[in-house]
Amino acid sequence: MVAKKKAAAKKKTAAKKKAASSSPGKKRGDLGGMKQERLHELLRMMLLGRRFEEKTAEAYAIGKIGGFCHLYIGQEAVTAGAYAPLRPDDYVITAYREHVQALSKGISARAVMAELYGRADGCSGGKGGSMHLYGKEQNFLGGWGIVGGQIPLATGAGWAIKYRGGDQVCLCFMGEAAVNQGAFHESLNMAALWKLPVIFIVENNRFGMGTAWERASSLYDIAQKAHAYDMPSAVADGMDVLDMARVVGEAVARAREDGTPTLVEAQCYRFMGHSMSDPVHGVYRTKEEVEEHKGKDPIRIFIDKLKDAALLTDGELEAMDRSAHEEVDDAVEFADNSPEPEPEALYSNVYAEENEHGRLFFDRKNRIAEGG
Amino acid sequence: MAEITYREALNQAMAEEMERDPDVFLMGEEVGQYNGAYKVSKGLLDRFGEMRVVDTPITELGFTGLGVGAAMLGLRPIIEFMTFNFSMLALDQVWNSAAKLHYMTDGQFSCPIVFRGPTGAALQLSAQHSQAMEATYVHYPGAKLVVPATPADAKGLLKSSIRDNDPVVFMEAELLYAMKGEVPDEEDFIIPLGVADLKREGEHVSMITHGKMVHVCLQAAQKLEKDGISSDVLDLRSLRPLDVDAILTSVRKTNRVVYVEEGWSYGGIGAQIADLIQQEAFDHLDAPIQRVTQADVPMPYSKSLEKLAKPSVERVIDACNRVLYRKKGS
Numbered sequence: 001m002v003a004k005k006k007a008a009a010k011k012k013t014a015a016k017k018k019a020a021s022s023s024p025g026k027k028r029g030d031l032g033g034m035k036q037e038r039l040h041e042l043l044r045m046m047l048l049g050r051r052f053e054e055k056t057a058e059a060y061a062i063g064k065i066g067g068f069c070h071l072y073i074g075q076e077a078v079t080a081g082a083y084a085p086l087r088p089d090d091y092v093i094t095a096y097r098e099h100v101q102a103l104s105k106g107i108s109a110r111a112v113m114a115e116l117y118g119r120a121d122g123c124s125g126g127k128g129g130s131m132h133l134y135g136k137e138q139n140f141l142g143g144w145g146i147v148g149g150q151i152p153l154a155t156g157a158g159w160a161i162k163y164r165g166g167d168q169v170c171l172c173f174m175g176e177a178a179v180n181q182g183a184f185h186e187s188l189n190m191a192a193l194w195k196l197p198v199i200f201i202v203e204n205n206r207f208g209m210g211t212a213w214e215r216a217s218s219l220y221d222i223a224q225k226a227h228a229y230d231m232p233s234a235v236a237d238g239m240d241v242l243d244m245a246r247v248v249g250e251a252v253a254r255a256r257e258d259g260t261p262t263l264v265e266a267q268c269y270r271f272m273g274h275s276m277s278d279p280v281h282g283v284y285r286t287k288e289e290v291e292e293h294k295g296k297d298p299i300r301i302f303i304d305k306l307k308d309a310a311l312l313t314d315g316e317l318e319a320m321d322r323s324a325h326e327e328v329d330d331a332v333e334f335a336d337n338s339p340e341p342e343p344e345a346l347y348s349n350v351y352a353e354e355n356e357h358g359r360l361f362f363d364r365k366n367r368i369a370e371g372g
Numbered sequence: 373m374a375e376i377t378y379r380e381a382l383n384q385a386m387a388e389e390m391e392r393d394p395d396v397f398l399m400g401e402e403v404g405q406y407n408g409a410y411k412v413s414k415g416l417l418d419r420f421g422e423m424r425v426v427d428t429p430i431t432e433l434g435f436t437g438l439g440v441g442a443a444m445l446g447l448r449p450i451i452e453f454m455t456f457n458f459s460m461l462a463l464d465q466v467w468n469s470a471a472k473l474h475y476m477t478d479g480q481f482s483c484p485i486v487f488r489g490p491t492g493a494a495l496q497l498s499a500q501h502s503q504a505m506e507a508t509y510v511h512y513p514g515a516k517l518v519v520p521a522t523p524a525d526a527k528g529l530l531k532s533s534i535r536d537n538d539p540v541v542f543m544e545a546e547l548l549y550a551m552k553g554e555v556p557d558e559e560d561f562i563i564p565l566g567v568a569d570l571k572r573e574g575e576h577v578s579m580i581t582h583g584k585m586v587h588v589c590l591q592a593a594q595k596l597e598k599d600g601i602s603s604d605v606l607d608l609r610s611l612r613p614l615d616v617d618a619i620l621t622s623v624r625k626t627n628r629v630v631y632v633e634e635g636w637s638y639g640g641i642g643a644q645i646a647d648l649i650q651q652e653a654f655d656h657l658d659a660p661i662q663r664v665t666q667a668d669v670p671m672p673y674s675k676s677l678e679k680l681a682k683p684s685v686e687r688v689i690d691a692c693n694r695v696l697y698r699k700k701g702s
Contacts, residue, residue, distance in 0.1 A: 156437060
């Protein structure tokens with residue numbers, strides 16, 4: 001594994017040199033095998049994600065958003081890079097730090113913000129909240145609140161794709177703490193055994209809430225865990241969108257080819273506390289450590305690379321950021337004006353099919369139904 | 373009508389539904405090559421192939437979640453638990469994923485999945501293999517719970533469950549698999565969920581029950597008949613949805629109720645039914661509702677202790693005598 005890591009590092013250096021050598025001429029070209037248009041899309045995704053989460057923090061602070069709320073700030077490159085090789089008909093499933101993953105899959109900022117506000121126009125009708133965003137149309141299989149609970153579901157998406165003979169893939173995101181759950185191991189075994197087109201992406205932001213990875217796992221090297229299931233694995237720099245795109249791109253190609261799953265460790269860092277109710281630093285990490293990592297901001301790194309390669313001007317960047325701000329402001333206004341769910345929504349959609357016969361509910365709903 | 377076993381009835385239901393709908397597949401431990409731990413899936417692998425009859429590793433949480441994920445994408449999995457005892461390892465996926473999916477997504481995704489396998493005690497399987505899991509499962513809104521007692525019900529209700537667009541927990545019984553009974557031949561023999569079946573009609577007492585306790589109650593009713601007591605034996609068949617009308621009709625007629633179930637007493641199905649009756653038919657009760665359940669202990673291995681722990685014909689008769697204010701043995 002160490003050798004693998006070194007090789008990856010070497011590759012990265014080579015890529016850097018290549019990028020640097022292309023800069024003197026300032027000729028616009030490709031970066032990481034992607035055209036400028038696609039690269040700009042990824043940057044827009046990251047900027048929108050960052051601005052959205054900043055606004056979310058503000059709204060949470062003034063009580064507009066309730067419950068548990070886990071922000072993605074610092075980890076934007078993981079999702080943008082992982083989405084780079086996706087087609088719209090590919091699937092994504094994830095845990096509960098998922099606002100940006102939902103946005104980037106095409107759910108509107110309005111619908112996501114309205115959901116955080118618990119309003120009727122939210123992407124889950126106000127019934128899910130921050131941890132349970134869904135978008136059927138966008139093949140976004142949602143946010144799941146039990147650590148590791150989404151991983152077996154991802155194998156099911158993979159199974160359904162294989163069952164129907166499709167060539168889509170399913171990305172399954174999880175935090176590094178989830179890999180100690182049984183669900184992770186059971187799922188990797190099934191995915192490898194049956195060749196299910198799932199890419200398991202472990203966002204190793206180093207802390208499961210307040211427990212450092214090294215204090216939670218007997219084996220630090222996450223990618224190695226795939227060896228137990230004879231599954232390909234790779235490590236990606238989760239602060240570098242291009243490295244993420246490269247690593248996940250290879251995994252997606254394998255999955256499309258013959259269903260081979262891959263385990264990807266995305267090494268990243270969250271700049272915020274575990275959730276909005278947790279401190280940014282404290283007993284488990286120092287302020288200095290957080291500041292040091294903030295110095296390696298994934299958005300800044302990407303901007304520098306694009307500028308270096310003459311693929312981005314200051315004007316373009318300003319316009320993109322302004323547009324991200326505007327989209328988020330519009331989303332907040334929309335959420336604020338969106339109505340509360342109707343009281344009838346309390347009992348709607350518990351079942352897809354309410355039987356003609358017999359009683360399904362055993363509480364006051366019966367009396368409501370009978371006018372009592 | 374043909375006389376077939378409960379096991380064959382389940383097998384026919386699955387085969388017919390798999391024939392009818394290519395999205396239906398069966399997955400679980402030993403369901404394929406081995407033909408099922410209790411031979412319920414006999415011959416299905418040969419008939420439908422490896423993508424549709426899938427032997428899994430022993431990984432309940434994993435394959436249950438796989439089923440739910442596949443259902444999210446529109447397939448209609450039948451997930452077999454070798455017994456519901458083992459399903460405890462998978463409860464996160466049944467409750468947190470399957471049962472809540474439709475609600476949490478506000479109706480965007482549905483979860484047309486069946487979880488099936490035997491519940492309750494067989495013979496001398498001791499504490500970890502003898503649990504009646506109905507009360508555990510009925511608690512969660514979003515899922516349905518079906519407990520068939522006869523071959524005909526097994527077939528008609530399983531076909532309904534497979535066609536249902538919600539997660540259905542379908543509980544069978546080891547001791548019923550070999551039971552024979554008349555089952556209608558027609559291809560589209562369906563019994564809707566939520567309709568109880570009055571398996572025996574009487575006027576003095578209502579035995580309300582589900583699953584294999586139906587047969588214990590029928591035996592008790594037969595013995596009581598000789599004693600001049602006639603009983604309703606109401607088989608609920610599904611516990612969610614629940615045929616409340618059938619319960620209340622019987623209560624209003626006999627005014628005396630005994631609930632019989634294999635599970636434990638505290639928080640049991642009978643507790644819920646008793647609550648429902650006192651809420652909705654209080655004035656019709658002539659005696660406190662009696663319940664017959666498993667003894668409030670983990671199931672012991674010893675044959676004699678196991679017998680003491682399980683509901684029996686004698687205990688059911690005794691409970692009927694109590695609601696009738698008859699002295700024991702009189």
